[in-house]
Amino acid sequence: MRLLEHEVKAILSEAGIPVPRGRVARTPEEAREVARELGVPVAVKAQVPVGKRGKAGGIKLASTPEEAEEAARAILSMEVWGHRPESVLVEEAVRVGAEHYLGTILDRSARRMVLMTTPYGGMDVEESAALHPEAMARVEVNPLVGLAQFQVRKLAWNISRDPEVAKQLAGVISAFWDLVERYDLLMAEINPLAVTEDGRVLALDARAEVDDNSLFRHPQFSRRAHSTNPRERMAEEAGVTYVELDGDVGTMANGAGLAMATMDLVAEAGGRPANFCDVGGGASAKAVEAAMRVITSNPRVRVVLVNALCGITSGEDVARGIAGAVSSLGLSPDALVVRLEGFRAEEGAKILREAGIG
Incomplete structure (x- = not known):
């Protein structure tokens, strides 16, 4: 489950990590009142579970309560x-001296969480990391030992050699790691982790993803409509494993390994996969049709x-699911490429031909 910015900031604040003053607003009028309470200027920020909101116009600055209202209305x-945002976070604008990055992610090959810092944070952190790979400090955390203080110091000093700032950063990093363990986070980042002009360290923006398998331990993060991409939510309800990407070639396979290999083949041929989709080893015609519905609902x-x-899985069931989707959704057979091999594949191919596919 991907948390919204205001949810992540709530647990950061609970752990003693400084965040800007702010409050969630669900209407433009409420945003105006929050801006009036905080004093201006303020930042009005779309609450959606994705990054790069600023580049999409999802973050706007406002100098008056009325501007905050108009910004919220637009967002x-x-x-x-x-x-589509259901709320905005209205928070005080901060005079930033420098923007840094602190993040963690699960390294599945190492079977450990990895903590990272770089002094080059902000909106284009990926590009900055590519331009300055030597500036990225990375430590693996042994799950049996935990985060050691020498690792904390290494990460903090990588951002700043100012003793006072580094001391604040070390406290933030230690508290950040405590939250990763406490809430079973698979990914979390503070970006930018800012140092203000007066030397304070603040978490200006933050993201996190909770392991779905641990949600029974965290009832406060109950499943919500905005917690995932709507197509991913539709797939989850249908019992299909689906992860959306940014390409334009939809893919579907029966089995996670085959699904990943299919995506690799698309990329190797010069295409860009639009998704990962695994209908499972014993998929029914209904599951295949549901997967097709999810994949083709992506406008890209x-x-x-x-x-x-x-x-x-029977080749007949796969074919019936595809044919059913073409019929019910009005899909063009020309926009489909189907490979069937194995059990009852010939019978499945016949069903596809009779449906005008292939």
Whole structure:
């Protein structure tokens, strides 16, 4: 589950990590009142579970309460990377001296969480990391030992050699790691982790993702409509594993390994996969049709590649699901490429031909 910025900042503040003063508003009028309470200027920020909101117009500065109201009205009526905000965070604008980065992610190959810092934070942190790879400090955290103080100091000194600032950063990093463990986070980042002109360290923006398997331990993070991409939520309800990417070639396969290999083949051929989609090893026609519905509801998708190696799954069931989706959704057969191999694949191919596919 991906948390919204205001939810992440609530747990950061609870752990003693400084954040700007602010409050959530769900209407333009409420945003105006929050801006009046805080004093201006303020930042009005779309609450959606994605990054790069500023580049999509999802963050606006306001110098008066009336400007905050208009900014909130504009943000609440737009889509930010495929998500329609249901609320905005109105918070005090901060005079920033420098922007840094603190983040963690699960390294599945090492089977450990990795903590990272760089002095080059802000909106284009990925580009900065590519230009200055030597500036990225990275430590693996042994789950049996935990985060050691020498690792904390290494990460803090990588950002700043000012003793007072480094001391504040060390406190932030230690508290940040405590939250990662306490809330079973698979990914978290503070970006930018700012040092203000008067030398204070503040978490200006933050993201986090909670392990779905641990949600029973965190009832405060109950599943909400805005916690995932709407298509990912639709897939979850249908029992299909679906992760949306930024390409335009939809993919579907029966089995996670085959699904990943299919995406690799698309990329190797010069295409850009629009998603990862695994309907499972024993997928029914209903599951295949539901997966097709999810994939083709993405407006970026131009063509769908279905790669099915049938063993437990019947080729007939896969074909019926595809044919059903074409019929019910009015899909063009020309926008489909289907590979069927294995159990009852010939019978499945016949069903597809009769449906005008292939």
